[in-house]
Structures are given as C-alpha cells and as structure tokens.
Amino acid sequence: MNDLSEAPNTLAIAAKKKLSSQFFKKGIFIALFSGLMYGFYSAFLTLGMSKGVWAEWYGAKTVLSAFVITYLLGALGSAVNDTCSAGWALLNVGVKGKMGDFFRTLKTKPGRIMILAALVGGPISSTAYVVGLQMAGSIVIPITALCPAIGAILGRLLFKQQLNKRMMLGIAVCVIASFMIGSTSIGGDAPKGMFLGICIAFIAALGWGFEGCVAGYGTSMIDYEISITIRQVISGLSNLIILIPIFALLAGDLGLSTELAVSAFSSGSAMIWIAVAGFCAFISYMCWYRGNSMCGAALGMACNGTYSFWGPFCCWIVLGVIFGMDGWSIPTIAWIAAVVMVLGILLIAMNPLDLFRKGQGQGEQKIAS
Template structure:
C-alpha cells in the first residue's frame, strides 16, 4: 500500500513540475511576442505619419508649418493619436471581458492613482519623445529606448533601495556600451542631419519609461493587469490630447485653436488612421502580452524577453517601411544590429543569471530521466 502511495506521490510531483515548466515556457513565449508586437507598433505608427494629411505636413512644402511645429507639435500629436487608438482597443477588450465596471472602480483607488501617475510619465513625456526621436533619427533610436530596464534598475536602487548586485551592474554596463555603439553612428560627416539630437531625445523616452516601470510596479501588483493596461492607455491618450498637444500648440503654433485644427485633421485623415488604428492595436497587444508574460514567468525574465524590441523594432521598420514600403533610409549599419543584440543580452543579465536557463533545462531533463 505504501509503495502504491509513494508511486502516486512521485507521479503527482512529476506532473506538477511538468505543468510548471510548461507554464514558464508559455510565459516566456508570450513575453517574447510582446517585443515583436512593439516592433510592429513602431513600424505602423511611423507609416501612418507618412500617409494622408501627414504626408502634406511632412512633405516638401510642409503645408506652411515651421520646423519646430513639425518636430514637436506633430510628434506629440502622432503619439496622442496612436495612444488614443490603443486606449479604444483596450476599452473594447475590457468591455468584451466584462471588466469595464472594474475599470471605473479602480480609477478611484490608490493603486489606480498610481497607474494614472505612471501613465502620465510614460505617455505625454516618454511616448512623445519616442515619436519625435523616430521622426528625427529613424529606427536607430529604438535600441536606445530599450535602455529603460537598465534605467529602471538604477532608479529602483535610488528611489526604493532595491538590490543592485554585481551581475545587474554588469548588465547595465553592457547596455550602456551598446548605446554608445549605436550613438557612434550619429557622429561624423556622413551622419544624417538631426540624428544626434534624435538619439538624445530617445534617452528621455528611456528615462521616462524606466521611471514608469518603477512606479507602475506597485500599481500592477494590486490591480488586474488587464484593468491596469486600460487605465494606462486611456490616461496616456487623453493626457496627450487635452494637455500636451494644446500646450505645444500654444508654445510653438500660436494657440489652442491651431492645435485643435491639427488634431481634427489628423483624426479625419482616413489613409493615415488605418495605420494608426493598426499601430494602436499592436501597442495594446504588446502591453497586454508583456503584463501576462510577466505574471507567468516573473517580472525579471518578462522584462528581459520584452527587451527584445531593441532588435524587433529596427527589423520591423526595415521590413514594413524599407522593404515593403520602398522608403529610403531604413536600412541600418551592421554595428547597430550587433549593438541591438548585445543590448538584449545586457537586459537579460540585468533580469536574471543567463546560466539559470541552462540549469533549469538540465534539471528538467534529469527529472524526466
């Protein structure tokens, strides 16, 4: 009888370990998918800002707009349109899942307020800086923005006294060296005009997203991740539309009426909105996959998997805009691809000991034997 019980117990333990292993692998797959979707979001957003009325604004005649308006006001508007589309997808999903009531209830809570704060940092500041940097320097800025996990680790140590061991410091150094490799392409006579400034602005996006990650960590630990995403995207879209774009309009364009006219034209430009809607969907799915993947494989490993957008971003932009769209300037020098892959490894080192992946694999094989 004891032998039978022992056999059943061993089988149950083996089944549990197999289930846990499959759960981890699924989480890693979902988190990796989030990085891929972020790459497509970047490509479709950029494509949308070349179509319809955007083609006139960024065209040879620039529709009478000044260089400052083209760079900053249109950058903020592009971010606002994309985040608004993403928020609409998030609300549709929450409604479909029967969680719209929870969304409105969570907004009034302290964790909900934390998520709103995180969205205000990552939306008007980082998202706009990201779009402006993309327009100025192209997809080369994407690996720079992927520094956000390294920045988040540093800010976590400063703000919340979180542990920062030697392995994490090594990962941060790898990421910083990678960013210098990428930045080196903006120095020299053959570097496109505005590339250096675009890379500097990309650092602002990375800083904001790193800070957002620290702040949002608290909120997502107490709120359903799907509700947290909806709060984040809705806040980001609205704050961009009703705060940042009007402020930029007053500073650079002559008034709120000016920015309002641009906003109406942007949302009524059918050829562009198709791509913005698609970009917003990819952004929503990316965040959704990132949060779900984190809950399944852990925040550290999920962060490392999501950091693969440092590779997928330039790759998707090259495919969608360069190869399929026939646009020039989206091919990247070999050093950027090498640096992007190196930065992915640096992010992995920050998140975990890479050797643990092999140890887990070996342990699973031994258990199976």
C-alpha cells in the same frame, strides 16, 4: 502501505512541476511576442505618419514651423496612436465584461499609481519616442531599450531593490551598446538631426524606466488587462488635452492644437495604419504584463526588451522592403549593438547560467521518471 501512498504524491509533484515548467515557458513566449509586436507598432505608426495630411505637414511645402513639425506633431502622433490603442483596450474589457472593474479600479490606490505611471510613460516617454523616431529613424529604438537598465537603477534608488554585480555588468553592457548606436550619428554622413533624435530617445528610456518601477507595484494588485486599459486611456487623454495644447501655446497659437488634432483624426489614409499601430501597441503591452505575471517581471522585461532588435527589423521590413521607403536601412554596427543590448538586458534580468541549470533539472526529472 507507505510505498503505495508515496507513489501518488510523487506523481502529483512531477505533474505539478511539469505544469509549472509549461506555464513558465509560455510566459517567456508571450513576453517575447510583446517585443515583436512593439516592433510592428513602431513600423506602422511611422507609416501612418507619412500618409494623408501627415505627408503634407512633413512635406517640402509645409507652412508649419520647425518647432511644430518636430515637437507638436510628435506629440500628436503619440496621442492619436495611444487613443486608438485605448479604444482597442476598452473594446477588449467591454467584450469580456470588465468595464465596471475598470471604472472601480480608477478610484483605488493601485489605480492611482497606474495613472501616475501612465502620465510619465504617455505624455513624456511616448512623445519623446515618436519625436526621436521621426528625427533619427529606427536607430533610436535600441536606445529606448535602455529602460530596463534605467529601471534597475531607479528601483535601487527609489525602492532599495537589489542591484548586484551581475546586474551592474548588464547595465554597463547596455550603455556600451547605446554608445555603439550613437556613434552612427557622429560624422559628416550622419543625417541632420540624428544626434538630437538619439538624445531625445534617452528621455523616453528614462521615463519608461520610471514607469516600469512605479507600475510594477500597481500591476501586482490589478488585472493586467485593466492595468493596460488605464495606462492607454490616461496616456491618450493626457496627450490630447494637456501636452498638445502646451506645445501649441509655446508655438504661439493655442487653436492650432484643435485644428491639427481634427485634421489628424479625419485623415483616413493615415488613420488606417495608425489604428493598426494602436492595435499592435495594445497587444504588446497586454502581452508584456501577462508575460511578466507568468515568468517573472525581471525575465519578462528582458524578453520585452528584445524590441531593440525587432524594432529596427520590422521598420526595415515594413517601411524599407514592402513600401520601398528610403532611409530605413540599418548600419551593421547598429544591428550588432541591438543584439548586444538584448544580451545586456538579459544579464540584468537573470543569471544566464540558470537557464542551463533549469535544463539540467528537467533532464534529471525525466531520467528519474
């Protein structure tokens, strides 16, 4: 009698483990896909910012000052992209009947935490990322992928989270990889402004590391689709109504912010590609949050961090190969460093030996069945 009752329990436990394993693997795939989509977002945004009115602004006959070209246009590119991404996110929650949840969540404590994360990740990090990308090219992408390492350090300082020897080793590996990338900006062959672009990229990594720490608490209590919508809407609006006017004021002409914004949004040949970039950014963030909820935040962050490889690769394919734009070839040392960065991020997130232990456990389970 006991043998008969135990048999269904054993089958149920085995079925539950199989479902959990499939759920876990699906989460890893989704998180990896978020890194790929971030690479395409980087490529299409850069493409859009080379078309239409942007080509005039960045062209040899531009009437804009160096400050406006470097910083105000970088902030504007980030604002236009995040606004397009917010549009896709709002369309998504609208179609799924979650618009009411979006507005209600804004009034809650987790919602306010997400707003704080968006203010750091949007006006600060996203703008620094776009500025660095315009100044130094896709080589800055692996630099910004330091954010998981920075997030681990800030998590220890702010929230007393665990930071063991393995994680510290992973951080050291990431730092070494960033120095490998940075070495390409030293010497007479380095393009003008590359070193400054790489330094600005570190600001993006710092901001995204902080955003990851703060948003981690908020997203544990909010639907990931609602979280992404809050993030993108706040980021786009804060860029448009706060950061761009500040840069315009520093440039000596507050009205320049409105003039440039209207021109950017009305430039059809550029907006086509920036809208595609916004869609890729929306999918990337959505997959990142969803993947984190399925395979764990640490491993999800490591999988998303593979954009340190996918970013330069997608820029090379889209901009260099398909559209024939010069300057998007990647030095060999940067490719190597990008792979090293991914390994360092994985080391921060988990013990690589656990992958083999899981495999052994699954094998033993199949033999037993």
